[in-house]
Amino acid sequence: MRQPDIEIYLRDDHLDDLFNWLGREVGQLNLHAPTGLTQRGSLKTSHTTPVMVVRKAAGKWASIWFDSDQTPWETDVDCARAVHAGIGHEVRCSVGGWTESDGEADADRWLKVNSEGEAEFVWAQKP
Structure with missing residues (x-):
């Protein structure tokens, strides 16, 4: 089932690899100058998708x-797999489409995709 948006996590020091891959293999990536730690822009494929990098x-x-629900990927996991295959760095994403109404029990369940394969893990964020 297609997710309404896609979110993945990548180490900050690999973002240039991601940006180059997106522009080369997926579509035209346009990013505005960062405002603090946030950078906004768009990815143009057959549809223009707003992008935000934090x-x-x-x-x-x-x-x-x-x-957007019009990305080249149906789910976060599909995107994580494609990005890892394209740039070779570990990519993290939620196990499934989590929302606040799902409760806190699954909020820390994540999937990492790397050279060792795919593994679910608990990514406990410290306050």
């Missing part, structure tokens, strides 16, 4: 949010 969203990890 550096250090989780420690050394950046959040990359594609705000």
